[in-house]
Amino acid sequence: MNKNTIKCFNELYEKNDEIRDIYQQYQHWQSNLSAGTLERKSAEAELLFRRLGITFAVYGESSGSERLIPFDIVPRIFSGSEWRRLELGIKQRVRALNAFLHDIYHEQEIIKAGVISKKQVLGNALYRPEMQGVNLPNQVYAQIAGIDLVRVSENDFYVLEDNLRTPSGVSYMLENRNTMMRLFPELFASHAVEPVEHYPQMLLDTLRESAPAHVSNPTIVVMTPGSYNSAYFEHAFLASQMGVELVEGQDLFVHQQKVYMHTTEGPQQVHVIYRRVDDDFLDPLVFRPDSTLGVPGLLDAYCSGNVSLTNGVGTGVADDKSTYFYVPEMIKFYLGETPLLSNVPTWRLSEKDDLKYALAHLPELVVKEVQGSGGYGMLVGPTSSKAEIEAYKQRILKDPANFIAQPTLALSTCPTLVESGVAPRHVDLRPFVLSGKDIRLVAGGLTRVALSEGSLVVNSSQGGGTKDTWVLED
């Protein structure tokens, strides 16, 4: 199968090759630009991003330890009604995922009901027995969730994966909008684009609501692994947008099950930690003893209810790619509702029949590691060589349960500025969902775009870029 033969939905056009309504005004504006304008603006945008220092680090790359994530200046546009429909589905899904997490760390009704196996939950490496019976404010585990969506036709969206641990990218959503408004103020005068700028305020509200119940005026901090982390810019950005301290593990200590930070005025108690540090590194007394990023005693303080961690500990068991399979069942089980957003059909290679099917069809499939993220270690069958497929097959055979397979989806495309001009490139969408006392999200999210022709991998770590995402008011 040749990569050029993947048929997909181009978000710019109707079936009859006419420009879709929501793009008409933009397209008209763009066709009236003088030659080279977009290229010039694009260079200007890059300069802005570099001056702002919006960089990310690529693991395993020594030379360019700081790189810019490519920004595409052609916006992706949704209509208000399209978005409203997605929004309902996203909220429904996040509600079910949080209900699932609360359940498995308490009564485990879903296991008793036989919907999901005990082994799938308790045998999962990301299940944290320490969390069993721990009560969290609002019964919410994933206060910040990133739900990755792909579009395959005008009306069909799939959820590609759920990110319930430390989803990143929201700073790009905000800076992309900021940059677009600086470069093209006239576009915002002619289009009624729903704002996203209030995300930090919504996040702050959510974190406040997540504080331990007895605390009325909580001290909130953002916790980063440090300035060499790939998402450090985002951590610093969110802290300053919310006006809270950005701390590292070394700034915190636990005394009598309470968490304090070292300040110039002495120790100050902390009530909510928006942590961007993985579970494994949070507390060397409980998790990895070699971790220097964490705080000894933090988990004890957390389980005693004296400090809130967002996201909670142990959410990985719900966003694991083998648990993903069960999310539609969770929606039915906990909410009694029909899922509004579909899963991508998924073969779990732990199952004999699924494994057999997948091995026979590798050149057509996408295969992922169950606990992988960031587009690392995945196989995209249609764009891989025979040798690559064979090598991957050997990896699968060593531990089939560690993999899932999905059909190669025809991700929709959006017009994107590339060297040869404006051309269609594949995209996905990550809306950021905030759960406190309510579920909130801003309209749109982060659109990621695969910049090389035909590529279906949109991850920034794999050379993907981002776009501003517009939801137009109806």
Add this chain to the structure above:
Amino acid sequence: MLSRTADNLFWMARHIERAENIARVLDVAHRTSLLPLDVDGTEAYLWYAPLNITGCAAGYEEKHGLARADAVTHYMALDPDNPSSIYNCLKMARENARTARSAITSEMWEIINATWLELNRLSKQIDMNDEKFSDFFDWVKDRSHLFRGVTLGTIIKDIALSFIKLGTFLERADNTARLLDVKYHILLTEKENVGSSVDYYQWGSLLKSVSAFEAYRKIYRDVISPLRVAELLILRDDMPRSLHACMNEVEAALLEINGSAGKEARRSAGELHAALHFGRIEDIFEDGLHEYLTYFLGQTYSLSQNIRDAYLARQERFETLPIRSAGQSQQQT
């Protein structure tokens, strides 16, 4: 404020001020080298001064041997191996700013980040043998001025600014004292030159290196004499780079920061400030200018230590400081 953040703000400001001061020191060395000096081994003699001021003579000798204009300039301006080169100062200032990113304004970060990016571009272009280095020193000073302006124009007046001021003025006081000490040493050893035109130019270039030449003219309206230069740079509090002016700012910043932990720092800053406020230049000269400056540098160093212990260090305080509301938590759990 987080101790680590305060530490980074303090050092961000020090590193930028230090970069500016190194540019000033090199600039004056280049100006001085254009003047006639009839001493054996003049070039080496002259070029040890900037190395001594910044305390990097040993590192330089190991790498280059005898002091030469082009090698010293490169070593102090752009050499990544020299921990106190302008290059490394601006690099560390950016690291400090990046780590304290959420405590400074976007405009401040943009200036520091753009300076670092531009320095990388410049460092590939500049040849320290041609005339361009003078433009380079001006550029470093400009960036430092710009940073200070942006800081005062954008940051809210809370203790973040106080720690930035503290770093800036401690570093500046330190530098002015060193500059004066080394120059005084060089200039006064050549007794036959006192009062000569060479003397005039030498003191003139010292004044220019701290942007005080015009101020001297305005205030004294007279020939340049060592006594008055020293008075201007030590005791006059209307002179922005004098020790007195710097200690005014340091003391004010410490009062703004306050807190019980800073008692010792405030006490030693107050003592240092009072000595400058009531000091007389004749007394200083009688006891020896070099001795006085050595004492001053020792005092600012221990003040620095006091500030670190009170506000910036973390590990030490982990064990020793009492924790507020510690008693209540036991009843709850």
